Amino acid sequence: MIQDSSFVLGGxxxxxxxxxxxxxxxxxxxxxxxxxxxxxxxxxxxxxRFLQLYDYGERxxxxxxxxxxxxxxQYTFRGIGMDEELLEWLSTYTFPEEAKYADIEYAKKAYxxxxxxxxxxxxxxxxxxxxxxxxxxLELMRQLESTGISSYVGKVNMDRNGGEHLQEESxxxxxxxxxxxxxxxxxxxxxxxxxxxxxxxxxxxxxxxKGLGKLAxxxxxxxxxxxxxxxxxxxxxKELVPKSSCYANAYEMFDTMGTTExxxxxxxxxxSDKKEMEILKKHGAFIAHCADSNMNLTSxxxxxxxxxDAGINIGLxxxxxxxSSMNMVKxxxxxxxxxxxxxxxxDTDVKPLTFEEVFYLATEGGGKYFGNVGAFKDxxxxxxxxxxxxxxxxxxxxxxxxxxxxxxxxxxxxxxKDKFVKGKRVFSNN
Amino acid sequence: MIQDSSFVLGGxxxxxxxxxxxxxxxxxxxxxxxxxxxxxxxxxxxxxRFLQLYDYGERxxxxxxxxxxxxxxQYTFRGIGMDEELLEWLSTYTFPEEAKYADIEYAKKAYxxxxxxxxxxxxxxxxxxxxxxxxxxLELMRQLESTGISSYVGKVNMDRNGGEHLQEESxxxxxxxxxxxxxxxxxxxxxxxxxxxxxxxxxxxxxxxKGLGKLAxxxxxxxxxxxxxxxxxxxxxKELVPKSSCYANAYEMFDTMGTTExxxxxxxxxxSDKKEMEILKKHGAFIAHCADSNMNLTSxxxxxxxxxDAGINIGLxxxxxxxSSMNMVKxxxxxxxxxxxxxxxxDTDVKPLTFEEVFYLATEGGGKYFGNVGAFKDxxxxxxxxxxxxxxxxxxxxxxxxxxxxxxxxxxxxxxKDKFVKGKRVFSNN
Numbered sequence: 103m104i105q106d107s108s109f110v111l112g113g114x115x116x117x118x119x120x121x122x123x124x125x126x127x128x129x130x131x132x133x134x135x136x137x138x139x140x141x142x143x144x145x146x147x148x149x150x151r152f153l154q155l156y157d158y159g160e161r162x163x164x165x166x167x168x169x170x171x172x173x174x175x176q177y178t179f180r181g182i183g184m185d186e187e188l189l190e191w192l193s194t195y196t197f198p199e200e201a202k203y204a205d206i207e208y209a210k211k212a213y214x215x216x217x218x219x220x221x222x223x224x225x226x227x228x229x230x231x232x233x234x235x236x237x238x239x240l241e242l243m244r245q246l247e248s249t250g251i252s253s254y255v256g257k258v259n260m261d262r263n264g265g266e267h268l269q270e271e272s273x274x275x276x277x278x279x280x281x282x283x284x285x286x287x288x289x290x291x292x293x294x295x296x297x298x299x300x301x302x303x304x305x306x307x308x309x310x311x312k313g314l315g316k317l318a319x320x321x322x323x324x325x326x327x328x329x330x331x332x333x334x335x336x337x338x339x340k341e342l343v344p345k346s347s348c349y350a351n352a353y354e355m356f357d358t359m360g361t362t363e364x365x366x367x368x369x370x371x372x373x374s375d376k377k378e379m380e381i382l383k384k385h386g387a388f389i390a391h392c393a394d395s396n397m398n399l400t401s402x403x404x405x406x407x408x409x410x411d412a413g414i415n416i417g418l419x420x421x422x423x424x425x426s427s428m429n430m431v432k433x434x435x436x437x438x439x440x441x442x443x444x445x446x447x448x449d450t451d452v453k454p455l456t457f458e459e460v461f462y463l464a465t466e467g468g469g470k471y472f473g474n475v476g477a478f479k480d481x482x483x484x485x486x487x488x489x490x491x492x493x494x495x496x497x498x499x500x501x502x503x504x505x506x507x508x509x510x511x512x513x514x515x516x517x518x519k520d521k522f523v524k525g526k527r528v529f530s531n532n
Numbered sequence: 533m534i535q536d537s538s539f540v541l542g543g544x545x546x547x548x549x550x551x552x553x554x555x556x557x558x559x560x561x562x563x564x565x566x567x568x569x570x571x572x573x574x575x576x577x578x579x580x581r582f583l584q585l586y587d588y589g590e591r592x593x594x595x596x597x598x599x600x601x602x603x604x605x606q607y608t609f610r611g612i613g614m615d616e617e618l619l620e621w622l623s624t625y626t627f628p629e630e631a632k633y634a635d636i637e638y639a640k641k642a643y644x645x646x647x648x649x650x651x652x653x654x655x656x657x658x659x660x661x662x663x664x665x666x667x668x669x670l671e672l673m674r675q676l677e678s679t680g681i682s683s684y685v686g687k688v689n690m691d692r693n694g695g696e697h698l699q700e701e702s703x704x705x706x707x708x709x710x711x712x713x714x715x716x717x718x719x720x721x722x723x724x725x726x727x728x729x730x731x732x733x734x735x736x737x738x739x740x741x742k743g744l745g746k747l748a749x750x751x752x753x754x755x756x757x758x759x760x761x762x763x764x765x766x767x768x769x770k771e772l773v774p775k776s777s778c779y780a781n782a783y784e785m786f787d788t789m790g791t792t793e794x795x796x797x798x799x800x801x802x803x804s805d806k807k808e809m810e811i812l813k814k815h816g817a818f819i820a821h822c823a824d825s826n827m828n829l830t831s832x833x834x835x836x837x838x839x840x841d842a843g844i845n846i847g848l849x850x851x852x853x854x855x856s857s858m859n860m861v862k863x864x865x866x867x868x869x870x871x872x873x874x875x876x877x878x879d880t881d882v883k884p885l886t887f888e889e890v891f892y893l894a895t896e897g898g899g900k901y902f903g904n905v906g907a908f909k910d911x912x913x914x915x916x917x918x919x920x921x922x923x924x925x926x927x928x929x930x931x932x933x934x935x936x937x938x939x940x941x942x943x944x945x946x947x948x949k950d951k952f953v954k955g956k957r958v959f960s961n962n
Contacts, residue, residue: 178925178926178927178928179926179928180938180941180942181940182930182934182938182941184868184887184937184941185884185886185887202927211927215925394869397869397872397873398868398872398941400872400873400876400884401876402873402877403873403876426938426941426942427942427944429944435856436869438614438828439866439869440873442827442828442830443827443830443833443870443877444877445830446830446831446832447832447874447877448877454615454830457614457615495649496609497608497609497638497641497642497645498609504612507612507613507614508610508611508856509611510611511610511611511612511614511828511856511857512610512611512856514857
């Protein structure tokens, strides 16, 4: 079933109208025409009655989720070494593992684990870090393309502090390799786009950063990186770029903070202050909030309420493997808990995020990075996840709103039945 | 298979030697004779070769876990209303739900959901709140007994502030009902024991508290309750018991803080200071640390490192439904994240808990409440969980220690194959 890209799905519908409101329809309908959403309705409008209807009955239908920050080569060692903080964790676990992706056979096998698990989770859009290796990154893109998920993928740039095995020879060779990679992927994929990926300032010389900034502008490319995750990292950046007024300003100096048309994603921003917020806002950057990772590596809690109030773009990232799961609803749970603890322990003027807000961040908040994505609104790409939560025993009739909150707090018995990206079914568990 | 209560299990063994060390054997053995553990070994000692060996190969075998604090009647509404804080959550969601357990048919059905899910999770020991209703609590105990899990269960006492539908008429009638209930359960169950359960000071008049303290002493019974979970609750207790020097002292005044021989369990202790710690220590009380719940209800983070350093008994509680899951490994994850955030956001002199410590708390830390429980040591009750983590893809040979850490951070693909309590197999998923 569902071969065509025009159809109607019937079931328990939920999507964000905006950050503060979730629209729900018990036994409603969501319409897809040529891969584009025509809206969601409590009753099916006459003009869509000619379309094939797939009735999911009591199941939930929600927009696909966007994972704004995930490291593909770290997936297979998720969940270990979690007593370390960022810089120790990188040198002990992460860099040695990523170095192995020089071996394409290793990469093929490991990326298969990543892409297969990504295929079967809530994520329909992802922004992904690869490694410094062109061949492995190309392989990752091939595999991602085959999942039907829509993504940006970065060959990582690192010309310093990567140790013997995870470092490119020079800024020039890193840039040349990047250009090679861009030419290799040019026109190759429908759903898998390249994104420039300086790992973070400590991994990239000034020359490399400047070169990437220039390349981004010349070719109209986007950039992703990390910002203000950990105190030791921030102090190090200040040493490495002494003229910068803050970490975000260092990126700005190298023209890598992007523009509204090609927004940069900055993961973390745990310790971003007002000045960094202004820079992020000015450039139209997206913050990838990675609460699971930030707790696991003892980094801290990003003040998302402040970022929202300032009108900065925000989505959620799982940040595997500092985050230990690609499960976006688990990420939602930890985002809520983190924000409650920021309120309780740091600043009672910064109110906790509501469930509505976190559902928005996981769907349309991050989806906006991909355009009109993440809600069942007219003209949006049709990304949807169909969920069977009937194994979650209950003694009451739960509203759709209650059922999606419950799923976020406890998804142990929740089954993803079908997943659609741009109107195409990319996963089915029937 | 495994009908007898004497046997050997072979597999990847892990258990705590103490709070700071996990013993692991790759392809080791753990021996059970008449329901009692004879130890774990890298090679099977000759004297146990006559026992039937069940070889689980690459599977993990760990001690069963103890859930020191869980509310059975709240299970079926877990995961909703989580934007509220404690007192609002109790009055809006919890008390109206618990009132329904006056209907025994409702209780029978709802408790079946609870006990069946408890049967299939990591928990082998549990300390459980029922409701104020005798008949429903007896039904809960019957059902728990049939699971084979070992538990303490409390008929709840509440003679004030429960509203129209969840309040006993007077201290005297609450005490009389408690005595009735104790007589009903006397000698009835092998693995399900009664525990006195004043909900918390706001729910129990001085007279009722004193009566329960006296009953506990007369009949050698244990007590469980809540302590210092939430700022508004603490302020309320100060109003209700103005002569108390702190919340813990209020319990002390009513002789409900227990003794080393019959230790009281106090859930939460989020805001317990040095003075409360001294009272807890003096009485040999157990703290049930409920990190998931404490984050969900924006209560805060209990300083577990301080409690450990002070030598106070501690175990973990899921505290369903303020905690949203009975999954003890998820509770471990949130315990770790909470302790990291306490260190980062509150006090960098209070070092985060290590994985070793949290594994200890989940197994032997809470298990001690039941005696020699929670480790594969000679003379301990034989409680064990056999786990298949083979679906957790990895590119490296993981050590047993790494695999149990990974399971705690990400248990999505982890399957519980068998569960044993006192040498009896109580659950199997083969």
